[in-house]
Amino acid sequence: MVAPALSKEEELHWLALRLVPGLGLRKAAQMLQQFRTPQAIFRASRTELEAAGLPGSIAQSIASGCTFEDAVDQQEKMLACGAALVPLNDPRFPSLLKEIFDPPIALFTRGRVELLGSIGLGVVGTRRPTQYGIAAAERLSADLAQAGLTIVSGMARGIDTAAHRSALAAGGDSVAVFGCGVDELYPAENRKLRDDLATKGLLISEFPMGAPAYPQNFPIRNRIISGMSVGVLIIEGAQYSGSAITARMALDQQREVFAVPGSIMSKMSWGPNLLIKQGAKLVQDWNDVLVELPAETRRQLVARAQARQGGQMLLENKDKEDAADASEINPLSRSLLAAIQPDVPQHLDQLLETFEASSSSEIIAALFDLEMLGLVRQLPGKNFVKVW
Numbered sequence: 001m002v003a004p005a006l007s008k009e010e011e012l013h014w015l016a017l018r019l020v021p022g023l024g025l026r027k028a029a030q031m032l033q034q035f036r037t038p039q040a041i042f043r044a045s046r047t048e049l050e051a052a053g054l055p056g057s058i059a060q061s062i063a064s065g066c067t068f069e070d071a072v073d074q075q076e077k078m079l080a081c082g083a084a085l086v087p088l089n090d091p092r093f094p095s096l097l098k099e100i101f102d103p104p105i106a107l108f109t110r111g112r113v114e115l116l117g118s119i120g121l122g123v124v125g126t127r128r129p130t131q132y133g134i135a136a137a138e139r140l141s142a143d144l145a146q147a148g149l150t151i152v153s154g155m156a157r158g159i160d161t162a163a164h165r166s167a168l169a170a171g172g173d174s175v176a177v178f179g180c181g182v183d184e185l186y187p188a189e190n191r192k193l194r195d196d197l198a199t200k201g202l203l204i205s206e207f208p209m210g211a212p213a214y215p216q217n218f219p220i221r222n223r224i225i226s227g228m229s230v231g232v233l234i235i236e237g238a239q240y241s242g243s244a245i246t247a248r249m250a251l252d253q254q255r256e257v258f259a260v261p262g263s264i265m266s267k268m269s270w271g272p273n274l275l276i277k278q279g280a281k282l283v284q285d286w287n288d289v290l291v292e293l294p295a296e297t298r299r300q301l302v303a304r305a306q307a308r309q310g311g312q313m314l315l316e317n318k319d320k321e322d323a324a325d326a327s328e329i330n331p332l333s334r335s336l337l338a339a340i341q342p343d344v345p346q347h348l349d350q351l352l353e354t355f356e357a358s359s360s361s362e363i364i365a366a367l368f369d370l371e372m373l374g375l376v377r378q379l380p381g382k383n384f385v386k387v388w
Helices: 008-018 025-035 038-043 046-051 056-064 068-081 113-117 131-146 159-169 188-200 217-227 242-252 267-277 295-308 331-339 348-354 360-372
Strands: 084-087 106-111 120-125 150-153 174-177 202-205 229-235 256-259 376-379 383-386
Touching: 008 025, 008 038, 008 068, 008 084, 008 106, 025 038, 046 056, 084 113, 106 113, 106 188, 113 202, 120 131, 120 159, 120 217, 120 242, 131 150, 131 159, 131 229, 150 159, 159 174, 159 188, 174 188, 174 217, 188 202, 217 229, 217 242, 229 242, 229 267, 242 256, 242 267, 256 267, 331 348, 331 360, 348 360, 348 383, 360 376
Parallel strands: 120 150, 120 229, 150 174, 174 202, 229 256
Antiparallel strands: 084 106, 106 202, 376 383
């Protein structure tokens, strides 16, 4: 939906309202409902603001206009990095996010703002995933993105990063919800991913430009991940982890909760396994998510996927091993592919012992061929896993 751009004055008033110290989201929403626009709120006298239910100190801050100087600084920072403000009354503001108990009054955005209107699925998990968790996040995020869903996550280390990267690599869409300003970088190693999302996907935050990544910000931003999504998929996480918090928020917001089961021997599987025990939908492949969505949502996804893929909808689970041309894989490569697992890294020495009938140079060459075909990935320390 194309919305008229905010004028500089309108944007300035929204920013000034966002920066009023002590003004919570619920109270700000009430003021907007009563006065209609930020301009009207700032035109009101202190007496009128107090009569509307604001404490004296907050009413004085608004009446004095003390936040406009900071708002001008925010505008300059937004201009410098190409960010845009999408306020609560903007038609582009996610409709599902408006429904939650405490929606942000404005979103700072960088990238393809139109993705705010797409059908999103939250994909979250631990910052310290196992290889199984990484493989599951990559496979499911890619397949779900190709099926038309926008992958929404927090760009944290681990599962979040794998979900974003796989969605973009599959030609799909992804939205990162920051716990800091959209001009900030956290974590530092995700600079390239941040830049990719700013051009191919979308970065959003309710926190002002320049806001640091304080620890308390992340549980706050989690409600946006779940709030703007039709459901949340949990891939690995401890029982009381951030992903468990996101799942609880999703339930409070009446969103679907999905979880990938894991080993009972792994602490990283306690969270998802407990959620499944409590009624979350167990996910083994992308279709387990789609079948739980409303019929109208599925129809929209079909249309979106067909438009992206030139009329070719993802109808069945893709298996890269079967899709590879048989002529490109020699017998040794096939044997190696059968021996290498997606969740248990195998060291080169172990493979050399297993296939002792072949020379080390033949095995290394076969592994290289499998890497080039995208069927095997080499991990640090000469360990190999199958790309699931």
